[in-house]
Amino acid sequence: MGRGIGAVAGGLIAGLSALAFPLAAQSLAEPRNDVVENVIVTAPRLRPEKALDNFIIAHAKAAPLLGKIARWQDGICPITIGFPAKFNQYVSQRIIRVAMTAGAPLAPAEPCRSNVIVMATPQPQALLDFVRTKRPALLGFHYKSRAVRHATMNLPIQAWYSTATEDARGFIQAELPQLSFEMGELLASSVGGGVMTGGTRRVTGDRTGDGLKSQFTTAIIIVDTTKIAGQEIGPLSDYIAMLVLSQGQYYDVCQDIPTITNLMAAGCGADMKPVALTDIDVTYLRGLYRMNAGMSYIGQRGSIAFNMKRTLGGY
Numbered sequence: 001m002g003r004g005i006g007a008v009a010g011g012l013i014a015g016l017s018a019l020a021f022p023l024a025a026q027s028l029a030e031p032r033n034d035v036v037e038n039v040i041v042t043a044p045r046l047r048p049e050k051a052l053d054n055f056i057i058a059h060a061k062a063a064p065l066l067g068k069i070a071r072w073q074d075g076i077c078p079i080t081i082g083f084p085a086k087f088n089q090y091v092s093q094r095i096i097r098v099a100m101t102a103g104a105p106l107a108p109a110e111p112c113r114s115n116v117i118v119m120a121t122p123q124p125q126a127l128l129d130f131v132r133t134k135r136p137a138l139l140g141f142h143y144k145s146r147a148v149r150h151a152t153m154n155l156p157i158q159a160w161y162s163t164a165t166e167d168a169r170g171f172i173q174a175e176l177p178q179l180s181f182e183m184g185e186l187l188a189s190s191v192g193g194g195v196m197t198g199g200t201r202r203v204t205g206d207r208t209g210d211g212l213k214s215q216f217t218t219a220i221i222i223v224d225t226t227k228i229a230g231q232e233i234g235p236l237s238d239y240i241a242m243l244v245l246s247q248g249q250y251y252d253v254c255q256d257i258p259t260i261t262n263l264m265a266a267g268c269g270a271d272m273k274p275v276a277l278t279d280i281d282v283t284y285l286r287g288l289y290r291m292n293a294g295m296s297y298i299g300q301r302g303s304i305a306f307n308m309k310r311t312l313g314g315y
Contacts, residue, residue: 090237141176161247238276260276286307
């Protein structure tokens with residue numbers, strides 16, 4: 001199912017490209033080689049345990065139907081459109097490097113079929129309207145009565161994910177848009193909490209979780225080029241990579257801890273807006289891709305927190 005949706009995404013790239021006007025190179029600063037290829041290590045005093053817990057809670061968003069943290073199961077294959085050519089290549093390569101650092105899967109062969117599309121455009125809402133009309137499944141699970149609100153650009157850089165559920169047998173079902181909220185509720189109640197397009201799901205009897213797993217099948221990251229002038233491509237690339245590999249909840253809220261997710265948040269001081277991924281970001285991603293995805297949401301979040309604190313030390 002994930003590969004099928006990936007094929008749809010790949011087929012849309014030509015249509016999406018028509019809405020991406022190349023950004024002037026002078027609008028973005030070149031990457032700083034002394035920073036962006038490394039990870040910024042934060043001092044213990046800047047990552048108190050409470051702030052770290054708040055970051056994990058804020059960033060660990062659950063997939064809407066299964067209610068668990070999603071991650072990539074199939075290998076990712078990114079493509080970037082709309083920046084100057086050298087920056088397009090830089091963003092895609094940076095996503096791959098961060099994925100390797102996190103332990104996330106990569107597409108095994110080249111050329112690969114794109115399932116991650118980063119689009120930079122001065123007309124983000126027109127782009128979203130196009131996707132909502134032509135391929136709503138790429139915007140992930142949502143009720144069609146709320147499609148317009150779901151496909152609204154609210155941030156300078158924003159992500160939409162399509163997801164699927166894998167049961168204990170390895171059977172995968174896509175989580176598709178539903179006709180109405182009422183129909184979604186009915187289907188959810190009939191299969192124990194998730195909307196399936198047919199059949200039943202097999203679960204485990206483990207008390208720590210039911211064995212059901214949520215996985216990303218595609219991701220669309222849209223960059224509003226009217227709101228990023230003067231930014232460096234290095235921090236932007238790390239911010240985008242974090243969006244690609246994990247689904248957060250509050251990118252518009254400043255976290256009380258140095259994290260790349262603060263880059264575009266209002267009200268953040270310079271000390272909380274690092275110019276690259278921090279050890280906090282990297283340990284979160286590693287915890288995400290090492291956890292048992294079949295656990296409950298609370299168990300998943302606890303596993304990430306345990307691995308982060310053990311790695312960072314001082315807790």
